[in-house]
Structure formats: structure tokens, C-alpha cells
Amino acid sequence: MNDSVRASLDFQPGYWTNSVxxxxxxxxxxxxxxxxxxxxxxxxxxxxxxxxxPYLGNYKxxxxxxxxxxxxxxxxxxSSELKYKKLGSLFPEITSVCAHEMVHCTxxxxxxxxxxxxxxxxxxxxxxxxxxxxxxxxxxxxxxxxILEDNIDGEDVLNNLYxxxxxxxxxxxxxxxxxxxxxxxxxxNNNYSWGARLGAWCVNKMTNEQGYELNSLLAMSxxxxxxx
Ligand SMILES: [Zn+2]
Numbered sequence: 641m642n643d644s645v646r647a648s649l650d651f652q653p654g655y656w657t658n659s660v661x662x663x664x665x666x667x668x669x670x671x672x673x674x675x676x677x678x679x680x681x682x683x684x685x686x687x688x689x690x691x692x693x694p695y696l697g698n699y700k701x702x703x704x705x706x707x708x709x710x711x712x713x714x715x716x717x718x719s720s721e722l723k724y725k726k727l728g729s730l731f732p733e734i735t736s737v738c739a740h741e742m743v744h745c746t747x748x749x750x751x752x753x754x755x756x757x758x759x760x761x762x763x764x765x766x767x768x769x770x771x772x773x774x775x776x777x778x779x780x781x782x783x784x785x786x787i788l789e790d791n792i793d794g795e796d797v798l799n800n801l802y803x804x805x806x807x808x809x810x811x812x813x814x815x816x817x818x819x820x821x822x823x824x825x826x827x828x829n830n831n832y833s834w835g836a837r838l839g840a841w842c843v844n845k846m847t848n849e850q851g852y853e854l855n856s857l858l859a860m861s862x863x864x865x866x867x868x
Pocket of ligand 1: 740744763764767
């Protein structure tokens, strides 16, 4: 078992006070380490992420994480979460989001800089299923409260995807602060976008019905995952 942590925190100079940096480092390192260990030991996935950039997300309903590249992902925090020292109680969420973002980073190894809608849906599906596996396996959240057991009509949504003219357009670049509300990718009422739900439905089908391991799906093309 590998005990070293691959991804290190990279605090932007001048962005945080020293005491906040110390607090964040103490709270975030164990979450990053646990996410890496779960990926490696439970799923056989060696994360490619080596850098984690923490930022303030002061915009409305900030996402918790965002992947940037093969090696780097962001984490976002509200100022109140730091001021009132909430990170300890957020440990399960932060850990599972780190696992989610590590999946996006690692997917880049196989399908670099592919901004097609189908690839983004496949990557979201894989990331959400791994995130939900951490929620369930590590933090004992019941499966029915995760995306592992979603009640969408996957076949119907899949048909909608393939008949949508947007299917053929690359997805415009988005930042967490500037989210263009892509119909397949923006957040819905139940916390998951249609794209994420469809992706997770397809990934769950591949693992539950066809016996694929998540680590082999990570290297499988989106066309082979997002299908009936
Ligand atoms: Zn994602």
C-alpha cells in the first residue's frame, strides 16, 4: 500500500492569511489523502492529480470543485466556512469531491482536452459514480441518497441526447464564476445535471449489468460508455 500523498495543496501567494492557510492545510490534507487511497486501493485508479488549488467561491451556489487539467484541480470554499471553522464537518463532502475531481484529471490521460458533449457526460458519469462510491463505502451514506440509485429513465434521456442538435457542438469553455447554462450540464433541482445523471446511469449499467470495473471504464471511449 502506498502511503505517500500525490496531490499537494498549492496556495496562491497573497491569497490567504497564514493562519487560514495552516487551518486549511490541516483540514484538507487528510481528505485529499483519503480520496487518493480510496481510488487506488478500492478502485485500482492511480490519480494523476498532483496539485490542488483552494479558492474562495463567493458567487451564488458555488461548486465545491473543478478540474483544470491532467494534474490540477480547484476546491472552492465560502468565507463563512473558513471564518467559522466548518471544514471538519465538511470532511465527507470534501473527500468525495476530491475523488470526483481526481477522476476528471485522470480521464484526461486517456482523452485529453476533449470538449465534446458526449465526453463531458462520460467524464461526469465516471466522476459522479466514484464520488457516490466514496459517499456510500467510506461515509455510509445510503445508496438511495446517492447517484448510484437514480430513478431517471436512462433510455429516454439517452435518446434525447442523440437527437439534440447540441450533441454535435463542442461545449463552450466554462469557469465556475462564468457558467454558461448548457442545458445538459447546468445544475438541476436534485443537485445533478441531466448530463451527470445520464452519465452515471450509463456507468452504473456498465458496472452492474456488464461487469466492468470502474478503472477499465476510465480508459473506455465516451461512445462506448454512453450507449444502450
Ligand atoms: Zn464533474
